[in-house]
Amino acid sequence: MGQAVNLLSVENVTRQYDDVGGEALPVLRGVSFTLDAGQSLAILGASGSGKSTLLNIVGGLDLPDAGRVVLDGHTLAEHDAEALARVRNEQVGFVFQLHHLLPQCTVLENVLVPALVRGRAAADAAVARAQQLLEQVGLAERLSHRPAQLSGGERQRVAVVRALINEPKLLLADEPTGALDHAHAVQLVELLLELVVEQNVALVMVTHAADLAARCDRVCHLRGGAFVDGAA
């Protein structure tokens, strides 16, 4: 029918956890949204509202009980484990609250890890892109530093570059500024939004800071397991 297809389509996703007592804990009760390349969406919600659960499902780290996630025309749940791992590595970039950089590796080596997963040749081919992106985020002089030699803001910028190294279509950030002071948090979000446009990726950013969320193209509030309108 010539219908436009969104890069990301999250359709009526539900997820519940099994409690120790055998009772089900419904966390997501039917969440839907779409997102296109070059667009940013912020998800706001209180602690425990299911933001990480949702982001993990969107990134294929977890599967929904019902509903589906369609990325670039493919339903994630239809991939076998190997194909899903490849989608996560090649099409999705993850940034977390804690940088998860390897302490014994340099900045450049850390950034190349997701490329190395695809083989030595892929990592070699990604060196120029790594250097260019690190320069762009202001870390040109830090390529040989270890994570312990960097500030918190610098470490998160390395994590952002690592997430982008394989030229993903989708960037998922789970409270990426949670460990930063406000000034550095604003800087990191500005940088993310610049890169979203320049690299033409779609960004879903989870945060509990309304002022940071407001910088994104769209803001959704997660409450009671669903997106609600208005203030959280």
Ligand SMILES: Nc1ncnc2c1ncn2[C@@H]1O[C@H](COP(=O)(O)OP(=O)(O)O)[C@@H](O)[C@H]1O
């Ligand atoms: N693996 C799990 N098993 C059982 N309960 C979980 C699990 N992960 C998260 N939860 C519960 O689900 C709810 C949502 O968690 P989460 O998605 O981490 O929220 P948020 O990221 O918004 O803080 C919380 O009540 C949490 O305790």
Ligand SMILES: [Mg+2]
């Ligand atoms: Mg969380």
